[in-house]
Amino acid sequence: MKYGICNLSTIPLRMIADHTSEMISQILFGDHYKVLQENKEWVKIRLEFDHCEGWIESIQHTEISEDYYDDLNNSETIVTNELVDFIEDEKHRLSSVLLGSRLPFYAEQSFNLLDEAFIFEGNVTSQKRSKASIINSAFLYINTPFLWGGRTSFGIDSSGFTQMVYRLNGYSLLRKASEQATQGEVLSFIEESEPGDLAFFDDSEGEIIHVGIILANHHIIHCSGKVRIDQLDHSGIYNSDLKKHTHKLRVIKKIF
Template sequence: MYYATIISPVADVRSEPRFESERESQLIFGESVKITGYYNDYAGVICNDGVHGFIKKTQLGEYKVKRYKTSRHLMLKKIKMPFSAYIDDDDISNYNIPEDSIEPVNKKREPFEMAMDFLTVPYLWGGTSSFGFDCSGFTQRLFRYNNIEIPRNSEQQREFSAMVNGLDEARPNDLVFFKGHVGLYIGDMKIVHANGHYGGVTVTDLSDGSEYSRYLISIMLKIGRIKANVRV
């Protein structure tokens, strides 16, 4: 096995080496992946979070260590660059990436503050990018920006996180787990989450008494806390 780097804005990780198969996850520009073999137009891969799947060979390039990351979603002339894409000096020059949209890879920002920049980003099953998120892809991307790697799906994230004794003790950046769903706690009984109910990233006040909030509370399973400097 060896490593390769994603060279397209976003690359679907498919369950089988064909376009019609399920999207298991996504990787974005500059992320690295292990190659396990080749299957016609696809490469078998193992992602850094342990997800196995297949990516189109045309979306893979030579492995490179990246020094920077994009701090926001960019609509450039040559490319649409997602939030948290990993880039180097050549990428900055080739795509004319503005300096105020670049941060060192070790730069950290509060996930609950970053999350508010993605309100209305569409919901996308298997999505992990600012083109479209699913619930756990959204939380994973926010923590990954801070060099904290958490598992890919909500059930794994729930098992991975430390228990918090209820919403009364929840702090911003805690994860609120529901049956088949996860949101990021932002304080005052509110979560921000990528959800199919509204078709995108939204804020939900769990104390507002709405039918949706009551439903979420009825299927709540756990409040989880992610410790800094943890890896999958």
């Protein structure tokens, strides 16, 4: 078994080994993974963070040892808490890192990735935080445009949005809305929910395809076209701009 880590700000994760293939997710700086398959130009990987599988270009693959992979699994997960910031290497070269990127073995404004040392002077987070903090993190993404497979403040999808908001607060969600719906505790009514809980929505065939974060006073923040705030009722999401319901409510989950 081979292993790898992302040393770029973001790498597209594709459904199949082709540049024209659908982007199913994005790997952020510091995310590590197992190599499942490889050829001359592409590597199929499984992310450790959410077990999402897909293909990346071999030229963007940085190999690590099994011991290093295990050390990452056993170390504290510390992530950046700035929309965009920079890390500085030993030669004073700057590289951008995006909100929610992991800084391996971070301590006292520095960290190491393989044999290279970096400085990061921005804000970080690592501890499990309150539901009030979940809401504050969600607002960081307001007006972020929708991007299928996106996980950043430059483009994000509905489950990428909820996953990243929870990651910033010390909790791990799976990648797809249908997968996230298997996590946590089911709530019977909206009235039982608290701001920070998740609401899931399905299509005409009963497949869960959308997720958002519940706010106070029967509102929800979610990504539909962009990260936006809409009304939430027992039927689903009511879009005040379109003056109609756009998503049908399936289930409400309390993650913690």
